[in-house]
Amino acid sequence: xxxxxxxxxxxxxxxxxxxxxxxxxxxxxxxxxxxxxxxxxxxxxxxxxxxxxxxxxxxxxxxxxxxxxxxxxxxxxxxxxxxxxxxxxxxxxxxxxxxxxxxxxxxxxxxxxxxxxxxxxxxxxxxxxxxxxxxxxxxxxxxxxxxxxxxxxxxxxxxxxxxxxxxxxxxxxxxxxxxxxxxxxxxxxxxxxxxxxxxxxxxxxxxxxxxxxxxxxxxxxxxxxxxxxxxxxxxxxxxxxxxxxxxxxxxxxxxxxxxxxxxxxxxxxxxxxxxxxxxxxxxxxxxxxxxxxxxxxxxxxxxxxxxxxxxxxxxxxxxxxxxxxxxxxxxxxxxxxxxxxxxxxxxxxxxxxxxxxxxxxxxxxxxxxxxxxxxxxxxxxxxxxxxxxxxxxxxxxxxxxxxxxxxxxxxxxxxxxxxxxxxxxxxxxxxxxxxxxxxxxxxxxxxxxxxxxxxxxxxxxxxxxxxxxxxxxxxxxxxxxxxxxxxxxxxxxxxxxxxxxxxxxxxxxxxxxxxxxxxxxxxxxxxxxxxxxxxxxxxxxxxxxxxxxxxxxxxxxxxxxxxxxxxxxxx
Numbered sequence: 001x002x003x004x005x006x007x008x009x010x011x012x013x014x015x016x017x018x019x020x021x022x023x024x025x026x027x028x029x030x031x032x033x034x035x036x037x038x039x040x041x042x043x044x045x046x047x048x049x050x051x052x053x054x055x056x057x058x059x060x061x062x063x064x065x066x067x068x069x070x071x072x073x074x075x076x077x078x079x080x081x082x083x084x085x086x087x088x089x090x091x092x093x094x095x096x097x098x099x100x101x102x103x104x105x106x107x108x109x110x111x112x113x114x115x116x117x118x119x120x121x122x123x124x125x126x127x128x129x130x131x132x133x134x135x136x137x138x139x140x141x142x143x144x145x146x147x148x149x150x151x152x153x154x155x156x157x158x159x160x161x162x163x164x165x166x167x168x169x170x171x172x173x174x175x176x177x178x179x180x181x182x183x184x185x186x187x188x189x190x191x192x193x194x195x196x197x198x199x200x201x202x203x204x205x206x207x208x209x210x211x212x213x214x215x216x217x218x219x220x221x222x223x224x225x226x227x228x229x230x231x232x233x234x235x236x237x238x239x240x241x242x243x244x245x246x247x248x249x250x251x252x253x254x255x256x257x258x259x260x261x262x263x264x265x266x267x268x269x270x271x272x273x274x275x276x277x278x279x280x281x282x283x284x285x286x287x288x289x290x291x292x293x294x295x296x297x298x299x300x301x302x303x304x305x306x307x308x309x310x311x312x313x314x315x316x317x318x319x320x321x322x323x324x325x326x327x328x329x330x331x332x333x334x335x336x337x338x339x340x341x342x343x344x345x346x347x348x349x350x351x352x353x354x355x356x357x358x359x360x361x362x363x364x365x366x367x368x369x370x371x372x373x374x375x376x377x378x379x380x381x382x383x384x385x386x387x388x389x390x391x392x393x394x395x396x397x398x399x400x401x402x403x404x405x406x407x408x409x410x411x412x413x414x415x416x417x418x419x420x421x422x423x424x425x426x427x428x429x430x431x432x433x434x435x436x437x438x439x440x441x442x443x444x445x446x447x448x449x450x451x452x453x454x455x456x457x458x459x460x461x462x463x464x465x466x467x468x469x470x471x472x473x474x475x476x477x478x479x480x481x482x483x484x485x486x487x488x489x490x491x492x493x494x495x496x497x498x499x500x501x502x503x504x505x506x507x508x509x510x511x512x513x514x515x516x517x518x519x520x521x522x523x524x525x526x527x528x529x530x531x532x533x534x535x536x537x538x539x540x541x542x543x544x545x546x547x548x549x550x551x552x553x554x555x556x557x558x559x560x561x562x563x564x565x566x567x568x569x570x571x
Contacts, residue, residue, distance in 0.1 A: 009301070014040040014265070015566075017287055017302040019272050019317065022119020024535040024551040025308035026250030026258070027162065031559035032306070033263035040265045040300055041258075042289060044309075045115030047268040048094075048122065050228075050251045054241030056090045064089050083500055084112050086123050091239040094122050104444050106459035108497035111312065111504075117268055118251035119310060120502065121548075123239045126215045126247050126367070128168050129391075129545035130159050130179045134379055139541050142378075142387050145340060145435045146511040148540045149521035152179065158553035166248040166552065167224050169368065170213030178210075178374040178545075184218045186211040187368040191357045192396035192423045197371065199484045207376045207480075209394055212368040215248035215549075227253050236365040247367070269293050271451045275305060275321040275330050275531065283530050283571070284330070290451040304530045304562050304571060308555070311341075311536030315441050315507035316456045318518075318533075331508075331518050331525035339440040340509055341460050342542045344501040345390070345431030348470045348493045350477045352486035354396065354423040361398045361420055370395030373427070375544050377472065386468035390431035391544040392477065398423050425486055429473045432544040433498075434465055435506050460498050503547055505539035523558040530571040534558050 015037035018028045025041065032039045047053070061067055068089045075082045078098045087095050096113040103111055114120040133152040139145040156179070163182040170183040189197060189211055197209035216232040217224050224230075229245030229252055238247050245252035258264040269292045276286045276299065286301035307314050315338050321330035329337045370393065377389035400418035404411065439461065443454040474491040481489050498504075511517025514526035523538050525531045534555040536547060565571045 012299065013301040014038050015302060016040070016304045016306065017042065017300060018306045018308060019287065020119065020308035020310060020313075020535065021117045021255060021266070022114075022250055022308065022310060023121045023124070023548050024555045025119070025306070026121065026254030027552050027555040028306040028308055028534065028559055029258040029264055030254040031556050032563065033258040033261040035559070035563045036263065037563065038263050039258070040267060040302065041255075042270040042272055042287065042300075043117050043266070043268045044271045044292065045117065045268060047266070048116045048118050048241075048251055050241075050245065050256060051243045054243060055093070057237065057240045057243050059090070080110050081112060083110055083496070084502070086239040090237070091123060094239070094241075101449065102447075102455060104447065104455050104457040106457055107461045109458045109460050110497045110499035111458065112499065112502045113310070117255065117266065118249055121249040122241055122251060124548060125369075125546070126238065127369075127372075127546040128163075128166075128213050128215050128549040129372070129374075130181055131155075131543050131545055131550055132177050132179050134177050135541070135543040135545070138388060138543070142382070144387060145541050146509070146513065146516050149510050149512045154521070155550070155553050155557060158557040159549065162549070162552040162556055164221075165223060166215055166253065167217045167220065167229075168213060168549070169216050169218040171211055173208065173210045175208055175210070175374055177379050181213070183213070184221070187214070187216070187218060187366050189371055190362050190366075190396055191360050192354055192425065193371045193394065195356070196394065196396070196425070196484050200480060203483060204480070206379065207373070209371045209373050212370060212372040212393070214368040216367045217246050227257060229253065232367055234365045234367055236367055238367070271453060272309065272317055273297070273320065273451065273453055275307070275317065277321065277323040277325060277330060277528065279323060279325045282325075284528055290453070292451065295451065303566060304532065306555075306559070306562075307531065307533045307537075308535045311504045311507060311539075312441055312456060312458070314533055314535055314537040315341075316443065316453070318508055319441075319443050320454060326527070330531065331527045333527050334515050334517060336437075336509070336516060337518055338442050338507050339437050340435035341439045341441055341504060341506045342433045342435040342539075343460065343498045343505065344503040344542060344544065345433055345462065345466050345470065346428060346501040347496050348429040348431075348473050348491070349427065350474065350481065350489065350491040351424065351426045352481050352489040354425055354484075354486050356485070357423060358420075369393065377476075384468070384472055386465045386472065387434055388432040388469075389544060390429050390469055390473050392427045392429055392473070394425070394427045396423050396425045425481070427477055429470065430544050430546075431466065431469045431473065432542050434463070435509070435541060436463065441507060460504075462498065503536070503542070505536040505542050505547060508533050508537040509540045510538050511540060522561045523554055524562070529565075532558050532562055
């Protein structure tokens, strides 16, 4: 019996454990297995294999029972996730339904999740921008949050490293606040977008409209072909899963790459209840897992652990990992675990029309979505009554307007004919929110999920800084649209709850001082050196760029450091 027990422990022991299989977890698995580590990847959801498990990817609109629209009873049963733009009949199977995994909202928060191998990398919007030192220096310069322990030079080579593998399309635009990267050919702006770009460049200082940078293989290199991926077909059906691997996802890229190494064991249906800490050894020794199908509790062991469960779930796991040494959560000597959660403010938009370029329209689809306006407020100096700033999307489009008058043959003729309408232009705001102690997550004292894990309680909200920023966005974009000759300009704001941006960050932030942060400059717990956090939970501030590229780069960097420290015998 003793030998059986020893054999069982041996089978459950690895060099490394990765919690989560999404954007950053996939990179952790790729890097650790690539360096020779026997790695266990734990995913709380089901397995989703590239191509095989994309059931709607090649369906025509008429092949959907409800023509792409979810039945009203499904929408009404899921008021939270139904607000997400990608939650439709073609992709609903990739989203967590409201009643399946409850949480507690002390304040309204739309928590959009994807519990499966690949996580939300299957459904993300694929926008990828680097941060600059204007972002990493922001907290120290503007006196909020805590100073980032890294600067752009620390992550620059890792941005390049992940960009080459993932495949990022874009132009080298030469904008200091938005550093250039290792790009595949950019998707071009259409004529109206290009006109607006030229107008802004001519009439405004330090403002730009560029082709949006996105994780699509506009022209694949050999490294992408080696992954089994091929050129993006510009279908813009990405949330269904792409059978071509045309956009980057963990399913098409990092996870199968790690599996091919022979070093990765992938275990879906595995909710991580907590990380096991040994008070005598002064380190984490493994994780405690609940099998979602059998409800069996199993322990797995490893020398290093990467926590990549997505920002809020990573906070949940760390908060629930209690021991005599850490009664308030693993690594939580500072007491800031779960605090200073932030997000992106997407609650303002503006639209208009343009009377020019009447002889032109668009053909095909642009996977990048059009243009991108990098942050231009408070970059070189503080110039407004709010901290930080916002980026913006920008696109122009035109479509046929149809006449539905008539009966029979005349109705058919009018419907088919149609005439091109005006050019429509639109923009949406992507604002940086300020991490605050009053924005936090914690564990509910009474309520638990089906696997005995406490429910996460979320208390996150907007503030006056967000309102001032939103007002400025409307004013500035209205002025820019007017200057460009756009008409019928209609700004709009809404009161969508935080979370619908799907960019929640923080709670286990990086910092130089263990008294005010959880992680050091290597994404390593200050107080538990063999545990690393490289997903959104690690972020000290949010900037206004889409964050996924930064998660990837931080993960590759931390994995390289972790393996080096293992080889030196330091962890």
